[in-house]
Amino acid sequence: MNGIDVDKPVLQILGHKKLSSSNSGERYRLLVSDGKRVNSFTMLATQLNSMITDNILTEFSICQINRYAISMVNNAGKQKRVMVILNIDLKVPGDEVGHKIGNPTNAEADSDSKPQAQIAQSAQSVPQQQTNLKPNHNMQQSSTNNISTTPIVALSPYQNRWVIKARVVSKSNIRTWSNSRGEGKLFSMDLIDESGEIRCTAFRNECDKFYDMLEIGKVYYISRATLKPANKQFNNLKNDYEMTLIGDSEIIPCHDSGDDIPSLQFDFVSINDINKKEQNDIMDILGIVKNSGDLQILTSRNSGRELRKRDVNLVDESNTMVTLTLWGSQAEEFDGSSNPVLAVKGARITEFNGGKNLSTLSSTVLQIDPDLPAAHRLRGWFNTMGRNEEATSLSKPFGSTTGVSELWITFQEAKDMELGYKNSDIYTVKATLNMIRMENAIYKACPSENCKKKLVDQANDMYRCEKCDKEYPNYRYRLLANISLADWTDNQWVTAFNDEAEKILSSTAQELGELKENDIDAYSEKFSEATFKSFIFKIRVKVEVFGDENKLRATCLGVSPMDYKLYNNHLITQIKELVGIDKA
Secondary structure: OOOOOOOOOEEEEEEEEEEEEEOOEEEEEEEEEOOOEEEEEEEEOHHHOHHHHOOOOOOOOEEEEEEEEEEEEEEOOEEEEEEEEEEEEEEEOHHHHOOOOOOOEEOOHHHOOOOHHHHHHHHHOOOOOOOOOEOOOOOOEOOOOOOEOOOHHHOOOOOOOOEEEEEEEEEOOOEEEEEOOEEEEEEEEEEEOOOOEEEEEEEHHHHHHHOOOOOOOOEEEEEOOEEEEOOOOOOOOOOOEEEEOOOOOEEEEOOOOOOOOOOOOOOEOOHHHHHHOOOOOEEEEEEEEEEEOOOEEEEOOOOOOEEEEEEEEEEOOOOEEEEEEEEHHHHHHOOOOOOOEEEEEEEEEEEEOOEEEEEOOOOOEEEEOOOOHHHHHHHHHHHHOHHHOOOEEOOOOOOOOOOHHHEEOOHHHHHHOOOOOOOOEEEEEEEEEEEEOOOOOEEEEOOOOOOOOEOEEOOOOOEEEOOOOEEEOOOEEEEOEEEEEEOOOOEEEEEEOHHHHHHHHOOOHHHHHHHHHHOHHHHHHHHHHHOOOEEEEEEEEEEEEEOOEEEEEEEEEEEEEOOHHHHHHHHHHHHHHHHOOOOO
16 A cells, blocks of 8 residues: 555455445445554445445455556545456455454554544545546557556546556447537447446547548547546446547557456346336346337428337237337347347337337347356246246336326326325326427436436526536426317316436437527527427326315327327217227
8 A cells, every 4th residue: 555566465354344325336435454554545446346245345355466556645634545356356255264364453543533434435436537547457458568557447538648458248320410509429438347337429530530440349548638526417327427539539449458448347237126216227138029110210390300110029038018218320230020139228218108119229239149157047047948938018008098197188188087196196298399488498407317406507507406506517408398188179278297208209308408608599580490399198197285275287108100090090989989989
């Protein structure tokens, strides 16, 4: 801890502490001993968290640290060295040792005088406050090029001289954009080393320069890129930062075996547990294709471009099924006829008609029949049992009328039935959008994952989130629209939150926010274009207290483009009921 390089030190684990969650996920702080001294300024790389949760690094266990990084952090005004463990092997389990070896004392005399909360805070800030990382020979290093590298977990915007050695585990297609500020193109890739992962994006010239040379699965040395706080609206990786390639950036292929760099890492969630997750949560899923639908071609109302999608039903050993929607080339090229096993990294949960679905994103990685033990077990289960069993589905088709909560009625019928006055009720209605209130329809929200709180402008280029009790230099736009809907019987004011409002306006909140800042006329036109269009809405109504007055509040839970075949079937069913014709 004084800066001397030690090759594969052997230490005893005397305890660990889970630090409060951050954007980059859970972190563990360790108390380690060499028999003479103890050190509490030791962090475990997040890639190794399972060694704690699986009870491998238990109290009194003896371990060999194969790779580590020593970083400098600011602790109460003093520079303090912190060790980040990147690779560790268990030598003797803690239950076999059973006691503390020796009578170790604190590594520094002033350790006892420092408040524990202060120590925990400084240790927790390792990923955020790196200022002077000192690579040592235990870290990733090329024997041919003699390149000393920095682990991904230790990168931060506060340092500018670093080289990482990382594997490209996914690479997006080149995407183009055009807005009021100009046009351009970009691609992004996900990088991984044994310490963690990070998203890297290249724009315009760098897109042309690097796209063809980078191959998925290959290892590269990357340097001279910029780092900024990750936009958690679009980036679900467990890292507080994301990387951008610039004109000075360098990428060099690594020609050694790269065996020390892991391949794509999954954190699978059982399909049965999707019901416990929230809408827009990002997760990894392992499932086998029970059946798949045909390729569908849609037209984007916003850009007029053709969109291609395919719905695939996945099951796992919980005998639970969920619908996964594939988009673009993944949808076009997919063949589910042989019931392949799919490993999906980074799928997003959507809610539709009271059910849960999954959808791929541009960053989603799809592996077909991966060579994983869990995939082989799933294949065996499906071949012996799952193929012929009836699975419980979490996903529901739009327009289902399985219960009162999914009634397809008119606004007048909803009022006649007094829906929402006794309980929270849900119904489906075909309606036309009369008006959207532009005032306060968009706001600057907290950039933290799963936080939607409106930010307070501090008037110093910083924004404060009262919920997170933090200040941020960036933000993300979110929509909260009040819309007037009408059908042939009546009208209803409805609140539409971000996802539903984006579908109605045929634009993302980010696009609308940029228009509001740069072209207010184009921003207003977006709202005008949406009026007098018809959709199928899923509405929830409930009486709430505003001041001393009870008011019926209507919320849009889902919105779908007009499916006239579905709507005609609904009308035909109503006609048959009215004239008493048997449905059969």
